[in-house]
Amino acid sequence: MRLAGRWLSDFLRLALGIGLALAAMQLPALTAAYDLALVQSAGELRRDIDARKEVARGFYGLSDTSDPDVIGALRTREPSNAQGLENSVAREDLLRSAHARLAGSSALLRPIIALADATDDPIGNKRALLRTTLERHEPQVLLGTAAATYGLAGLLMGLLLANLLLALLGGLRTPRQEALRGR
Incomplete structure (x- = not known):
């Protein structure tokens, strides 16, 4: 029974560690796809x-x-058309500034900046782009500094979660199981 328990705990550690490492390695590729969508x-x-x-x-x-000149001229003749054009210009400026922030940052920080930028979205356009990017993403393993760093962080997080889960499960033993184990 101990052999099976140790094997299951090792499997859980390995599965969570590798699983989160591979998931974290997707972040740079997802960020590049999000930037392209912007x-x-x-x-x-x-x-x-x-x-x-x-x-x-x-x-x-x-x-x-x-x-501004066309919007101003339209404002007196067709206010709703002017407002629609002004909204489109504001959305374009928002998307271009998001791209500029990503392009101006290091590859290691881009996933973090992209996530922060997508959550700060008063209009909702960037969240829709992020959702579409996630839906269309094909998992891939890119080998680069950012992917390796995120992969290592995912591995460490997966091992930590596995050990916490195992510690929690170990603490759930009943007194009878503990007495039998001590024999």
Whole structure:
């Protein structure tokens, strides 16, 4: 019985350690995919903004094509269209600033910055991008400094959790089991 108990405890330690190490090694790849989604979404927004500005410029004969000038000109003629264009420009700025923060940080800190940035999202666009990134992520093992560091941290966390779980399970023994064990 002791052999099976030791084997199960070793298996739990190994499974949790390796499992969390592999999961943590996904963080740099997920962050890169999230960053790419930020850039692509900002580009799509910019194309939409430019198309809407071009229609307004042609329809109203506007000479200025900067975002604030077109929004200002539309505000007097079509306030709802101006508000929609202004919201699109704000969303694009939000996505581009998130990308700039990620691009300006070290590879080791990017997953942490991406998570903090996605949670600080008043509009909800970045959380939707993060959710889509997680849904479409194909697990992969990248070998690099950031992936190795996160993998090591995951391994340590997995071993700690396994040992805590085993200690908790060991503390749940009944007095009868303890008496039998002492024989």
